[in-house]
Amino acid sequence: MNIAIVGIGLIGGSIGIRLKETQFAQKIIGVEKNEANQKKALQLGLVDEILPLEEALKQAKIIILTIPVDAIVKILPGLLDKVTDQVVIDMGSTKTNILRTIADHPKRGRYVAAHPMAGTEYSGPEAAVPGLFKEKVMVYVEAFKSDEDAFELADAVTEQLEMKTSFMNADEHDEHTAYVSHISHLTSFALALTVLEKEKSQGRIFELAGSGFQSTVRLAKSSPEMWTPIFKQNRENVLEVLEEHIKQLQNLYNKLAAEDYEGLHKLIKKSNKIKRIIK
Amino acid sequence: MNIAIVGIGLIGGSIGIRLKETQFAQKIIGVEKNEANQKKALQLGLVDEILPLEEALKQAKIIILTIPVDAIVKILPGLLDKVTDQVVIDMGSTKTNILRTIADHPKRGRYVAAHPMAGTEYSGPEAAVPGLFKEKVMVYVEAFKSDEDAFELADAVTEQLEMKTSFMNADEHDEHTAYVSHISHLTSFALALTVLEKEKSQGRIFELAGSGFQSTVRLAKSSPEMWTPIFKQNRENVLEVLEEHIKQLQNLYNKLAAEDYEGLHKLIKKSNKIKRIIK
Structure with missing residues (x-):
């Protein structure tokens, strides 16, 4: 199974390096606009290769979004349009607006809203560390609206990250x-x-x-x-x-x-x- | 040489335990009103014995004040009245009012105003740790108004605590x-x-x-x-x-x-x- 991570900074990079460490994925595909960050992500071994989003979507079973929350709001609907049996997980720090954007999307079930309560004050690929998430809380938001198999895949990632879980609605x-x-x-x-x-x-x-x-x-x-x-x-x-x-x-x-x-x-x-x- | 520490909490206790560790003093005398804290200080080995202030003043060469700053303002003039060749060091977090109180005291030279830029959010004798001051800054305030031998004794304590030093006036x-x-x-x-x-x-x-x-x-x-x-x-x-x-x-x-x-x-x-x- 291939996993695509969109946005290779502190969060995306830390997920990549940890999932490589546990050999959970066959291949970690990085999607990253910034050229300097592309190079750093490859150099630091956070991802196996860099691909454009369209191509990553074709190859990956799980797509993890770790870009700023306004960018998630912007790209999520178009991304779900192209999804078949993949799972899209967003790791953004806010949820109400993101969920509102795709509430009635026909592929709503392929999407899982998650928020890892972990981070540091540093940013960029060089801030990535494999143990960032260990024993921290992954909050799932409106998890009941995700397809069961989609949620299970997302939760398998959470398990790889060694996180505890919590469930909430978006407002809360x-x-x-x-x-x-x-x-x-x-x-x-x-x-x-x-x-x-x-x-x-x-x-x-x-x-x-x-x-x-x-x-x-x-x-x-x-x-x-x-x-x-x-x-x-x-x-x-x-x-x-x-x-x-x-x-x-x-x-x-x-x-x-x-x-x-x-x-x-x-x-x-x-x-x-x-x-x-x-x- | 005996050293008296007035107020055995986080700061006083940490000074006591460190000075015992380095064997800088022959005896560490604790002055502490609170009975529970007296017991804890002795149990934890922060001080060698507990004495009333008057008695401690007779036996000690160096008297270190680590009580709240309003209590320092209150007791310092009376304490200096009784001082002969001892040194009184206050470790309070504010200085202007304290220095104003004893500005014209005939024993002004026996007093050294110091502020260790170190601490934790915990308080009381059980919060004391020997390494609290290591590589932190000891600020001396109006050091030029202290007698040379008094300042040197205070600075010897600072050295035992493994601190760096800085000099300022009270306003600054x-x-x-x-x-x-x-x-x-x-x-x-x-x-x-x-x-x-x-x-x-x-x-x-x-x-x-x-x-x-x-x-x-x-x-x-x-x-x-x-x-x-x-x-x-x-x-x-x-x-x-x-x-x-x-x-x-x-x-x-x-x-x-x-x-x-x-x-x-x-x-x-x-x-x-x-x-x-x-x-």
């Missing part, structure tokens, strides 16, 4: 990811902008940056090409959570401005409840 | 730490509050929390007893950076609300410049 998925993934990126981007702004006048500022700063700001290294479309596709949820987050920051600001240290202490103590949830 | 220190440490904690507290608020109505939200979320929210586990005083002592700088940070978040919000994706992309790309600074 997009709302939850806004809270536990998309907002984290926005706070990091804003934190980086805040500090970079200050650095202009205070050059020595980063001498003091410790591990706390590093961990809160590291996501600000993430790719704008990947993240702008995610915010676009999940705009309403992201605006909601961003509004709430600004409100919480403003609340902390107000307590400090009013010298209400008892109130500030109370808010920090309340935030400590996050201990219940993260290790 | 407090401004910079607001930007690269204090704000990171506030964004984490606010992020935790945002998500915990949502969890009430959407129980499954944390199933999806990946490593990105974990790293941006982990500081929200930090102690309110330690952090409320830091924000209080560094109030003006913290308000300034918090205001700027809210402005940056609002700016991202506005771009997304206006569907200005080019503008959003530009801001994210700009924030990527943080790559120059952090690994």
Whole structure:
């Protein structure tokens, strides 16, 4: 069985290298527009060969989409038009718009919506690592709308990646990811902008940056090409959570401005409840 | 030479255990009000014995203060009153107010203001680890106002902790730490509050929390007893950076609300410049 991966960056490349490692596929076909990335993907052994999408579709049983979410919205309907018994899996970080686009497509059953809750702040083929997905969660969205054999093939890939699974509907998925993934990126981007702004006048500022700063700001290294479309596709949820987050920051600001240290202490103590949830 | 550590938590305990490891001190004396922490400190071997402050002052050559910054402000003048040839080092995270308190003290020379840029989100004696400070930066503030022998003793401790050093004035220190440490904690507290608020109505939200979320929210586990005083002592700088940070978040919000994706992309790309600074 051949597998085609469309978009050989952090996610696509990490899937490719892992599936080669487990010998799950006979051949991994890469579909990649960027010439430099084509070369890197071959050099790093993430894929066996690079082909145009049309050709890859003919040769592969499973087609995995790991391109930015707006590009998925754009190409998915036309791709399904050409599908016979293949399976198309999208690994995008948002789902509502993508699913809406192909809701009534006659080949809807050949498509599986999945979202691996895994990643790093790095991007491109050189960021690919085989163990990226291990013990992370693969979220299936509206899995009941996929043909049984199509879902089973997708789930076989998930198993190769050594992932746990979770099932959700699209609204739920997009709302939850806004809270536990998309907002984290926005706070990091804003934190980086805040500090970079200050650095202009205070050059020595980063001498003091410790591990706390590093961990809160590291996501600000993430790719704008990947993240702008995610915010676009999940705009309403992201605006909601961003509004709430600004409100919480403003609340902390107000307590400090009013010298209400008892109130500030109370808010920090309340935030400590996050201990219940993260290790 | 005996060393007294006042406050046996994450920082004090980590200094104690490291100085015992290197056999730099003959005896490490712990000064600690909390009885449970006294017991833990002794059990964990962070200190050799627990004594009241008065007694510790008589026996020790070096007295290291690792209590919350408002407590440092409170006890430092009275402590210096009783000092003869000992050295008092404070390890607090803010400096302007502390230094103002003892600026004209006749024993000013016996005091060294230092801030180890190291820590974790955990607190208490059980959070202490001997390697906490290794290769981190110890910032000395207004070191030129300390007696030469006093500074040399403090710097010998820094050497035992295997730290690099940096020198600043108090204003500079407090401004910079607001930007690269204090704000990171506030964004984490606010992020935790945002998500915990949502969890009430959407129980499954944390199933999806990946490593990105974990790293941006982990500081929200930090102690309110330690952090409320830091924000209080560094109030003006913290308000300034918090205001700027809210402005940056609002700016991202506005771009997304206006569907200005080019503008959003530009801001994210700009924030990527943080790559120059952090690994």
